[in-house]
């Protein structure tokens with residue numbers, strides 16, 4: 456049984472390919488981070504190796520070995536550091552040239568192939584052009600546009616979309632026993648990244664940290680200029696700065712939605728009171744400006760601007776609230 460959450464259309468297409476014995480030699484799963492690309496790719500690899508009646512059964516020796524990463528005919532290649540490198544591709548090419556040990560296929564799964572160096576991507580192109588008859592190559596990438604067109608044209612592409620919140624909430628309740636309220640909060644916060652929702656359920660500190668970050672943001676709104684400048688210095692050294700600004704961005708978006716009277720669309724429903732209070736004191740243009748300030752900050756940080764200066768400008772631009 457497939458355990459992938461969402462992406463039903465992709466599962467149906469993969470099942471049809473296996474049933475018709477028309478398995479493509481190269482597949483590409485694209486989609487945002489944590490949307491389930493690698494999970495689906497691994498389940499497809501298990502389905503190809505499965506010895507049970509309804510692949511992937513999840514119970515046979517082959518399925519279990521694929522899940523554990525010990526199947527001799529299924530190989531996972533992940534970026535080493537920031538990139539997939541040419542040495543990894545050469546090793547893989549050698550392995551792919553050998554006949555399968557157990558099953559009918561030799562499957563290789565290369566995750567985040569958009570990180571491949573130009574040398575690695577070009578070397579791999581040769582394999583994609585003339586794959587061995589027993590080879591199934593599965594690539595994952597954030598976006599098809601990040602790959603060489605010559606690579607793209609040789610793959611069957613499955614563009615995975617964010618998983619609907621209700622689908623994620625339902626899975627958290629049914630499979631992980633999460634209480635309804637928590638499941639819905641996590642599903643909404645995940646923005647369709649099902650892997651993030653599961654991780655956050657298994658690691659309660661993720662939500663606790665989020666609460667703390669949002670409390671800090673609220674405190675900054677009543678802080679003096681001096682306090683805001685100090686906060687800028689403190690945050691400029693934070694290793695997860697982009698992530699924090701990204702969180703604040705979703706919060707400002709909620710304020711904007713609240714100002715516009717679109718309450719039912721907000722993400723941080725558990726902060727509804729605070730959002731409502733700020734929306735009452737702020738105008739729509741002020742909320743819009745704050746949202747834009749986070750976008751600008753993220754953009755500048757991406758271009759290696761000085762983090763402290765970026766934060767100072769952003770914090771000082773936020774309209775102060777009376778304490």
Ligand SMILES: [Zn+2]
Pocket residue numbers: 504505506507510511512513514515516517518519
């Ligand atoms: Zn099986």
